[in-house]
Amino acid sequence: MIGLEAVYVLMGLMVAGIAIVNFADRPDRKRLNKAAFWGIYAVTFLFGTHLPDFVNGLLVIGMVLVSSIGGLGRGGPESATREEREASARRWGSRLFLPALLIPAVTVAGTFGLGDVRVHGVPLVDPSQVTVISLALATLVALAVGMVMLRAPVRAPIVEARRLMDSVGWAAVLPQMLAALGALFALAGVGHVVSTLVNEWIPLDRAIVVVITYAVGMALFTIVMGNAFAAFPVMTAGIGLPLIVGKFGGDPAIMAAIGMLSGYCGTLMTPMAANFNIVPAALLELPDQNAVIKVQIPTGIVLLAVNIALMYFLVFRY
Amino acid sequence: MLTLLGVLVVVVGFALRLDALLVVTVAGIVTGLAGGLDLHDVIAAFGKAFTLNRYVAIVWFVLPVIGLLERSGLKERARDLIARIHAATTGRVLMAYLALRQITASMGLTSLGGQAQMVRPLLAPMAEGAAETRYGDVPEKTRYLIRANAAAVDNVGVFFGEDIFIAIGSILLIKGFLQQNGIDVAPTTLAKWSVPTAVAAFVVHAVRLVLFDRRLNRELGGRPGDAAPRGGR
Incomplete structure (x- = not known):
């Protein structure tokens, strides 16, 4: 059965390749730091499953120290000039879109098609990870098509991956770090403390106050945790179920659906949701790492107000 | 209440735009220690959670x-x-x-x-x-x-x-x-x-x-x- 482990090995090989290209780039003054950073990251992919938790923890701290104290410098150099790229764009035309669009197309096809494939009664791919495995597979297909079509040198993909990965830099690891932090928050019982505080300090004796507290609480808690999924159980167990449903007789389905979407308003507004907000700023080479958040804040605030109104008018009616 | 110290570290760190990886690591260690774990266990818990969440990086x-x-x-x-x-x-x-x-x-x-x-x-x-x-x-x-x-x-x-x-x-x-x-x-x-x-x-x-x-x-x-x-x- 193909599971996540296979994908991690592929990721590990790619990140190791990025470390090697960096190491070999003699003119780059930060090449050793970059090689160490991506090298350690590659180890966590290739061997993380088998290493003791404590060793993995030390590896992570090692990466953080290399990046924070040593510094990762600037991104890798462009491999083709603007003129070369424009000439190539004219030559290949819209055929260039083919590999790019193969990624989503094959991912979707795999997600729906691979789940039921069985070999000798055993599922071919881990049913709970079909999407991730399909994405990896789709990327390999797109890479093969792209390489054959463009007749690019064998080392081109890894050299290009290095260029992009270096321009993203430490932000590439941030989403995973935040997910780990979320787990520690949960372990230490942060959610419980927050809901206790809310219950103590806000007078929750009117329906509208309760609805506002629940929706705004979902958004704020998501802003802190960076993830509405982490906020939902805490806020719903602390305020939603006992008050909106229990005390005021609201409909649990409407409350939960709109409550989760209130959390998403928070996701739009927080650097803690790094994969949605900080990573794109790095990917798009924006000088302000909060540029995407700044664009999203007005939509987030207006939608949160809309969600509060919707919940108030719907939840007690159906 | 002490368990919220980690949250405070994150809020202050991000607001001051300190190095994000360092802020998150410190917040994690602070939260773990405040929650009653010893340093060895905190590092292990962090390593475990980091490894479990590797799928997040699949976008790369x-x-x-x-x-x-x-x-x-x-x-x-x-x-x-x-x-x-x-x-x-x-x-x-x-x-x-x-x-x-x-x-x-x-x-x-x-x-x-x-x-x-x-x-x-x-x-x-x-x-x-x-x-x-x-x-x-x-x-x-x-x-x-x-x-x-x-x-x-x-x-x-x-x-x-x-x-x-x-x-x-x-x-x-x-x-x-x-x-x-x-x-x-x-x-x-x-x-x-x-x-x-x-x-x-x-x-x-x-x-x-x-x-x-x-x-x-x-x-x-x-x-x-x-x-x-x-x-x-």
Whole structure:
């Protein structure tokens, strides 16, 4: 059965390749730091499953120290000039879109098609990870098509991956770090403390106050945790179920659906949701790492107000 | 109360724009220690959680392909293509993508978009290209703003589209959680009540994109005849 482990090995090989290209780039003054950073990251992919938790923890701290104290410098150099790229764009035309669009197309096809494939009664791919495995597979297909079509040198993909990965830099690891932090928050019982505080300090004796507290609480808690999924159980167990449903007789389905979407308003507004907000700023080479958040804040605030109104008018009616 | 110290570290650290990786690591250690773990256990817990969450990094696996295509002129091609569509403005390109992203996400096709595979190589160059066609040279600052807007439509589209699909993670999470608390709801019911917010999200963000187009027009000055609708309406 193909599971996540296979994908991690592929990721590990790619990140190791990025470390090697960096190491070999003699003119780059930060090449050793970059090689160490991506090298350690590659180890966590290739061997993380088998290493003791404590060793993995030390590896992570090692990466953080290399990046924070040593510094990762600037991104890798462009491999083709603007003129070369424009000439190539004219030559290949819209055929260039083919590999790019193969990624989503094959991912979707795999997600729906691979789940039921069985070999000798055993599922071919881990049913709970079909999407991730399909994405990896789709990327390999797109890479093969792209390489054959463009007749690019064998080392081109890894050299290009290095260029992009270096321009993203430490932000590439941030989403995973935040997910780990979320787990520690949960372990230490942060959610419980927050809901206790809310219950103590806000007078929750009117329906509208309760609805506002629940929706705004979902958004704020998501802003802190960076993830509405982490906020939902805490806020719903602390305020939603006992008050909106229990005390005021609201409909649990409407409350939960709109409550989760209130959390998403928070996701739009927080650097803690790094994969949605900080990573794109790095990917798009924006000088302000909060540029995407700044664009999203007005939509987030207006939608949160809309969600509060919707919940108030719907939840007690159906 | 001490357990909230880690949250404080994150809030202060991010507000002061300190090194984000360091802030998160310190916050994690502080939270663990405040929660009663010893240093060895905190590091182990951090390492375990980091390893368990490796799947988050899977988005980077597309970089070799995207980089290869970029080297061959993918972004330039995306830009040229949009330049040929006369009615295309930055705001309209982004609005069309927003609609497409919401609709496909509501059918469960969330992997059709994404920052690394769609926004960087295709959507952002198209949005920039539309502005270039209309206004000629676009100042760097405006270019960054256009790109940030491209990233935002991908997020808004997927967040407020996916919950209409019954088998998406969040709907299953809600169903599971309510079930644990003795309440049985059908995923279709949850999906149904996500529709009003989805519609509102499109309306709110689309209006903002119209305003963004106007702002570009005002700041960069539309070519004569381009700003007004054609055909004398």
